[in-house]
Amino acid sequence: MVDLTTKFLGLTLRNPLIVGSSGLTDSVEKIKEIEQAGAGAVVLKSLFEEEIISEMEEAMHRMTSRQFIYPETFDYMDEEEEEDSVRKYLWLIKEAKDAVHIPVIASVNCVTSQKWTYFAKEIENAGADALELNLFILPTDFERTAEDNEKLYFRIVEEVQKLVKIPLLLKISYYASNLGQLIQKLSETGIKGITLFNRFFSPDFNLETYQVVSTNVLSKPADLPISLRWVAVMADRVKCDLAASTGVHDGEAMIKLILAGANVVQVVSALYKHGLKLIPQMLDEMTRWMEHEGYNSPDAFRGKMSQARSSNPASYERVQFMKNFRHFIFE
Numbered sequence: 001m002v003d004l005t006t007k008f009l010g011l012t013l014r015n016p017l018i019v020g021s022s023g024l025t026d027s028v029e030k031i032k033e034i035e036q037a038g039a040g041a042v043v044l045k046s047l048f049e050e051e052i053i054s055e056m057e058e059a060m061h062r063m064t065s066r067q068f069i070y071p072e073t074f075d076y077m078d079e080e081e082e083e084d085s086v087r088k089y090l091w092l093i094k095e096a097k098d099a100v101h102i103p104v105i106a107s108v109n110c111v112t113s114q115k116w117t118y119f120a121k122e123i124e125n126a127g128a129d130a131l132e133l134n135l136f137i138l139p140t141d142f143e144r145t146a147e148d149n150e151k152l153y154f155r156i157v158e159e160v161q162k163l164v165k166i167p168l169l170l171k172i173s174y175y176a177s178n179l180g181q182l183i184q185k186l187s188e189t190g191i192k193g194i195t196l197f198n199r200f201f202s203p204d205f206n207l208e209t210y211q212v213v214s215t216n217v218l219s220k221p222a223d224l225p226i227s228l229r230w231v232a233v234m235a236d237r238v239k240c241d242l243a244a245s246t247g248v249h250d251g252e253a254m255i256k257l258i259l260a261g262a263n264v265v266q267v268v269s270a271l272y273k274h275g276l277k278l279i280p281q282m283l284d285e286m287t288r289w290m291e292h293e294g295y296n297s298p299d300a301f302r303g304k305m306s307q308a309r310s311s312n313p314a315s316y317e318r319v320q321f322m323k324n325f326r327h328f329i330f331e
């Protein structure tokens with residue numbers, strides 16, 4: 001008998017499928033539907049909501065894109081507007097907690113360390129089961145060293161940890177000079193989990209207007225290998241749970257990431273594309289595969305294909321096509 005119950009961040013989830021932070025999780029009604037569809041947990045839309053982003057964009061225009069990524073950016077926000085969005089967000093947490101039984105994980109985007117802590121405390125008081133810190137520093141500031149950038153991650157974690165007791169989940173990107181070591185060190189800070197990885201606005205050019213526009217807002221199944229590689233590489237080397245995010249579009253992808261060592265997967269783009277009906281389909285696909293393979297719980301196969309347990313660990317570090325694909329022909 002297959003049981004998909006999964007431990008994550010010390011919480012008990014009915015299965016390892018989490019609906020990730022996005023517009024899919026920004027209202028109580030949507031969260032109720034997600035619970036009904038069968039998801040194990042939900043990460044709320046980040047407190048740095050899209051509406052705030054767009055309201056901020058005018059101010060952002062006056063700034064360089066380089067400044068955009070720093071916490072000081074938030075000083076450009078109108079205080080009232082900020083208060084309002086904060087209040088709405090806390091209300092969302094409270095209402096969601098009253099309405100559903102699945103864990104509700106709040107999410108905060110990049111703010112100054114002082115505001116981080118303030119939001120985190122309020123979020124905890126509102127009843128969130130955990131908090132995902134969505135941290136991202138695009139390394140394009142030529143005045144800052146890699147060390148400067150990485151220190152900021154640790155400083156923010158430290159500040160938030162001082163104030164909250166709920167489990168912290170850190171969502172990061174793969175833009176780091178020594179990613180493996182950074183993930184490992186972050187996992188040793190006392191946080192309960194790391195999400196690998198976030199997905200960001202990708203620029204493209206409009207050749208008629210000469211404007212920069214966004215492209216590839218939604219991921220594709222072909223985006224899976226980056227999270228698959230890094231979950232597999234980090235699985236036995238971290239002191240916290242791992243959530244996989246990016247490119248999870250079907251049950252197979254979920255199985256692969258758990259085989260790599262993920263505790264849970266987060267799904268967003270595939271749900272935008274196919275709707276919430278995909279949730280039971282993915283869970284069904286995993287259940288059938290587990291029955292076929294004789295596994296009765298995700299724990300029974302979690303990490304079976306991590307790099308540390310692999311019979312061919314070098315395959316995770318192969319980055320050149322040279323030898324294997326010398327005679328590759330595209331048909």
Ligand SMILES: Cc1cc2nc3c(=O)[nH]c(=O)nc-3n(C[C@H](O)[C@H](O)[C@H](O)COP(=O)(O)O)c2cc1C
Pocket residue numbers: 020021022023045046048049107134171197198199217218219220223245246247248266267268269270
């Ligand atoms: C429309 C949209 C909105 C998103 N908003 C957020 C957000 O507010 N906070 C966040 O941490 N991630 C946000 N994400 C990133 C997703 O949570 C997720 O990490 C990313 O899309 C990769 O997963 P996927 O391949 O399943 O889409 C957003 C993604 C999309 C497509």
